[in-house]
Ligand SMILES: Nc1ncnc2c1ncn2[C@@H]1O[C@H](COP(=O)(O)OP(=O)(O)OP(=O)(O)O)[C@@H](O)[C@H]1O
């Protein structure tokens with residue numbers, strides 16, 4: 001059974017005079033992995049960032065259209081944005097850890113969201129780091145500065161950190177772009193595992209990865225949603241010529 005978790009109606013996004021998204025309508029299903037693919041600059045990150053209202057932090061941002069999560073318009077005036085961002089976690093294209101210890105990076109969000117019991121926080125940290133395939137590498141050095149970790153380790157730490165807030169929806173912007181094949185495989189397993197509990201949207205430039213991990217795929221081009229379908233259908237028998245050209249490497 002498919003349950004619509006996120007419903008986007010006629011969404012257009014502007015940054016000053018530049019239009020990044022053009023009337024995108026899409027229904028994202030709960031407990032599924034949806035991959036977003038498309039060439040650089042086509043609006044993938046801008047799209048993700050409208051789902052937890054992160055674009056609002058950008059001067060010159062404007063939007064038209066609606067984004068509903070569980071049938072609630074998240075741009076309503078009465079929406080608590082802090083709570084929204086707890087429900088909609090995000091892992092960014094590049095690591096955005098604080099220049100503090102690994103432990104402080106991981107404990108920050110649970111503390112903000114009111115978990116006071118040290119033991120519960122420690123258990124949560126071990127659990128999420130194990131899930132994100134980073135625990136073995138950091139468990140003996142939780143006090144060191146997180147920025148001394150390698151780029152791939154930092155990225156996995158960001159994934160662990162996003163999970164500590166126990167979100168409902170997880171947005172991932174090229175989460176594996178800096179990882180070696182072993183860590184990438186671990187992250188892909190993790191994503192597969194996580195969809196039991198979460199709704200996941202993953203932006204990826206890696207077509208094989210999109211095909212491996214996602215249930216649905218959306219192809220964006222020049223700010224428009226060109227095609228959206230089951231991943232198996234979109235990859236083997238795309239309906240649109242542009243999708244086919246992109247998948248076969250004829251442009252992009
Ligand atoms: N903060 C911003 N201010 C102004 N323009 C922006 C901003 N963020 C994105 N844009 C513009 O919006 C368009 C879409 O950018 P976006 O980052 O969403 O693309 P993308 O599909 O994620 O690309 P990539 O694959 O390179 O990450 C681009 O033309 C970009 O220049």
Ligand SMILES: [Mg+2]
Nearest residue numbers: 044045093173
């Ligand atoms: Mg991007």
